Amino acid sequence: MGHSMLFIALPFIYLMLYLPPLTTADLSSDEEALLAFAASVPHGRKLNWSSQNPICSSWVGVTCTPDKTRVHTLRLPAVGLFGSIPSDTLGKLDALEVLSLRSNRLILNLAPDVPSIPSLHSLYLQHNNLSGIVPDLLSSNLTFLDLSYNLFVGEIPLTVQNLTLLTALFLQNNSLSGPIPNLQLPKLRRLNLSYNNLSGPIPISLQKFPVESFVGNPFLCGTPLAQCFGVPPSSPPFPAEAPTKPKRSFWKKISTGVIIAIAAGGSALLLLLIVLILVCFSKRKRRQGSGESKGKGSLGGRSEKPKEEYSSSVQEAEKNKLVFFEGCSYNFDLEDLLRASAEVLGKGSHGTTYKAVLEDGTTVVVKRLKEVIIGKREFEQQMEMIGSVRPHPNVLPLRAYYYSKDEKLLIYDYVPSGNLSSLLHGNKGGAGKTPLDWESRIKVSLGAARGIGCIHIDGSGKFIHGDIKSNNILLTQELDACVCDYGLAPLMNSAATPSRIVVGYRAPEVIETRKYTQKSDVYSFGVLLLEMLTGKAPLQSPGRDDVADLPRWVQSVVREEWTAEVFDVELMRYPHIEEEMVQMLQIAMACVSKAPDQRPKMEEVIRMIEDIQHSDSENRPSSEKPS
Numbered sequence: 001m002g003h004s005m006l007f008i009a010l011p012f013i014y015l016m017l018y019l020p021p022l023t024t025a026d027l028s029s030d031e032e033a034l035l036a037f038a039a040s041v042p043h044g045r046k047l048n049w050s051s052q053n054p055i056c057s058s059w060v061g062v063t064c065t066p067d068k069t070r071v072h073t074l075r076l077p078a079v080g081l082f083g084s085i086p087s088d089t090l091g092k093l094d095a096l097e098v099l100s101l102r103s104n105r106l107i108l109n110l111a112p113d114v115p116s117i118p119s120l121h122s123l124y125l126q127h128n129n130l131s132g133i134v135p136d137l138l139s140s141n142l143t144f145l146d147l148s149y150n151l152f153v154g155e156i157p158l159t160v161q162n163l164t165l166l167t168a169l170f171l172q173n174n175s176l177s178g179p180i181p182n183l184q185l186p187k188l189r190r191l192n193l194s195y196n197n198l199s200g201p202i203p204i205s206l207q208k209f210p211v212e213s214f215v216g217n218p219f220l221c222g223t224p225l226a227q228c229f230g231v232p233p234s235s236p237p238f239p240a241e242a243p244t245k246p247k248r249s250f251w252k253k254i255s256t257g258v259i260i261a262i263a264a265g266g267s268a269l270l271l272l273l274i275v276l277i278l279v280c281f282s283k284r285k286r287r288q289g290s291g292e293s294k295g296k297g298s299l300g301g302r303s304e305k306p307k308e309e310y311s312s313s314v315q316e317a318e319k320n321k322l323v324f325f326e327g328c329s330y331n332f333d334l335e336d337l338l339r340a341s342a343e344v345l346g347k348g349s350h351g352t353t354y355k356a357v358l359e360d361g362t363t364v365v366v367k368r369l370k371e372v373i374i375g376k377r378e379f380e381q382q383m384e385m386i387g388s389v390r391p392h393p394n395v396l397p398l399r400a401y402y403y404s405k406d407e408k409l410l411i412y413d414y415v416p417s418g419n420l421s422s423l424l425h426g427n428k429g430g431a432g433k434t435p436l437d438w439e440s441r442i443k444v445s446l447g448a449a450r451g452i453g454c455i456h457i458d459g460s461g462k463f464i465h466g467d468i469k470s471n472n473i474l475l476t477q478e479l480d481a482c483v484c485d486y487g488l489a490p491l492m493n494s495a496a497t498p499s500r501i502v503v504g505y506r507a508p509e510v511i512e513t514r515k516y517t518q519k520s521d522v523y524s525f526g527v528l529l530l531e532m533l534t535g536k537a538p539l540q541s542p543g544r545d546d547v548a549d550l551p552r553w554v555q556s557v558v559r560e561e562w563t564a565e566v567f568d569v570e571l572m573r574y575p576h577i578e579e580e581m582v583q584m585l586q587i588a589m590a591c592v593s594k595a596p597d598q599r600p601k602m603e604e605v606i607r608m609i610e611d612i613q614h615s616d617s618e619n620r621p622s623s624e625k626p627s
């Protein structure tokens, strides 16, 4: 450390020799500033900076603007910088946009002229021993500010409120105290204030961040941490008027609607069951009367009342049977089904879905179709088509169907765990969403893609799913995806107004022509991938542009080169996945191409996702935890 004296003396010499080059901000002034910095801050590894060599091409860590007139980036991570950064060194690089001095041994205050360089947009100073207060003069161009793992004290400066472009703020593992300012930063996607000594309620605008953004501050309270004692709760969890969360409150509205609808559906089912049971009773009696009983008569004790008109009763009884598909081991009939206890699982565009538990404990899913527009013949043909999709672990098989004039029922296996939509966006009943890590999302995407691919290949390559959306991707406990509700679109009245959610997945040509193709399936799958990457639900109210048309929104964000911003905040916690996320984003964007023939085939999509999964397991240990 014998050089220290010399290093400290040097800046004075520089200052005396080359007095302020204030007027000419150019490459030579940048060079001076860098040399002054190198001279005043000792460093373990030698920087090969020398005025003999061209600064833009041979100085380690330095990158210039494309026209080579100014220094634009300085990255010196872990080069053993030791000491403090004096003013009038780096602060003079007034075209600097990116500064990274992370993982060094910088101490004392940060020179105030560094974070305030007006052009600066990314500042990485994590893992040093910087102390003093967080500078309050900050470049208004900052998008990324990382001061974590230092020794900063005092409060978070209020000026952070003015950093409207900020996307990431990392202040964890310092000794900051006082309240968190009410940061209304529309672009903020990543926040970490953990392990400080911050206190008071978490402002509403930051309550959307996870617990992990705030842990280790014992005096902090409010959502997502424990409720504040003595302080009235600062807000309801979904404030309708909070300007930062319009989509949440939108969801909320929908969900109450759905709950009412489900409740209504439930009582409607009860009525239906009663009516159907009555109808069946009378039919059974008629059958018995004509000696056609199937011999399953456990419902004894009926009086023999003469029937008014039962001309075609025998035929009706024959016709109105459940039609089971080959390879199905179920052994029940319509009456068993009608005696089953039923619970509404959901109400979708095709009708209401129930979970039915039969007396013998068999559990199946029954879908009651509404607004079926095609006749019996066509219906049966379509059912045969759906039933012929070969067994595949990622496809929910149709087990049986029932057709009568007034009722059309489809019977599926029951998958206990849930669907992708509720996992990503939370349950409509209010249950929170489950955090889905990146690997799980790849797994689910791949499973769904394989399921859809299987549907596309079967049925002589002409079969179409027609309703791909996150609600129709069922998930087992192990997150194996199972694609359901395929092949129903041709049964339905396509003129009926579809729900907003459905519209969000529809390819442009489907909205125009109402014709589904495998390529329109690929489009919907692309929207599904975007949904998984962004964590946003594809909603669209007809005639309004402001609500997310997911592909268009993503396209606009990516065009502005804010790529990182499209991704789900949830995913930002995991290290080293950015590249894979970008790869997945590219697949999704290819799928949502406007022109159908520019979209890849499902087989290609599967291959591309498999590539990501492979690179994934090669590049990092599967147990890697969020950083």
Ligand SMILES: *[C@@H]1O[C@H](CO)[C@@H](O)[C@H](O)[C@H]1NC(C)=O
Pocket (backbone or CB within 6 Å): 048, 053, 057, 058, 059, 060
């Ligand atoms: C300085 O180091 C960088 C990276 O190690 C190298 O690319 C560059 O050529 C070196 N410059 C000189 C003048 O040696």
Ligand SMILES: *[C@@H]1O[C@H](CO)[C@@H](O)[C@H](O)[C@H]1NC(C)=O
Pocket (backbone or CB within 6 Å): 104, 105, 106, 127, 128, 129
């Ligand atoms: C920071 O200082 C402490 C002691 O003051 C030391 O133990 C630690 O290694 C230093 N950290 C760095 C990154 O230099």
Ligand SMILES: *[C@@H]1O[C@H](CO)[C@@H](O)[C@H](O)[C@H]1NC(C)=O
Pocket (backbone or CB within 6 Å): 118, 119, 120, 141
């Ligand atoms: C902020 O950044 C933008 C775009 O990079 C640039 O045009 C603008 O000049 C910057 N502002 C300042 C004060 O340097």
Ligand SMILES: *[C@@H]1O[C@H](CO)[C@@H](O)[C@H](O)[C@H]1NC(C)=O
Pocket (backbone or CB within 6 Å): 158, 159, 160, 161, 162
């Ligand atoms: C934020 O900017 C506005 C206008 O530029 C200014 O009036 C205000 O004082 C700033 N607030 C803080 C906390 O710096």
Ligand SMILES: *[C@@H]1O[C@H](CO)[C@@H](O)[C@H](O)[C@H]1NC(C)=O
Pocket (backbone or CB within 6 Å): 149, 173, 195, 216
């Ligand atoms: C951050 O602080 C927490 C709590 O003091 C500690 O457990 C953790 O190891 C710290 N992380 C680092 C990298 O210093």
Ligand SMILES: *[C@@H]1O[C@H](CO)[C@@H](O)[C@H](O)[C@H]1NC(C)=O
Pocket (backbone or CB within 6 Å): 177, 178, 197, 199, 219
């Ligand atoms: C943390 O802040 C509380 C007040 O909010 C104060 O009483 C306590 O001494 C602080 N702890 C440390 C370690 O600074």
Ligand SMILES: *[C@@H]1O[C@H](CO)[C@@H](O)[C@H](O)[C@H]1NC(C)=O
Pocket (backbone or CB within 6 Å): 172, 173, 191, 192, 193, 194, 195, 210, 212, 213, 214, 573, 626, 627
């Ligand atoms: C914030 O940093 C802490 C400490 O290093 C870490 O435990 C936590 O997971 C981080 N939170 C987020 C949201 O990344």
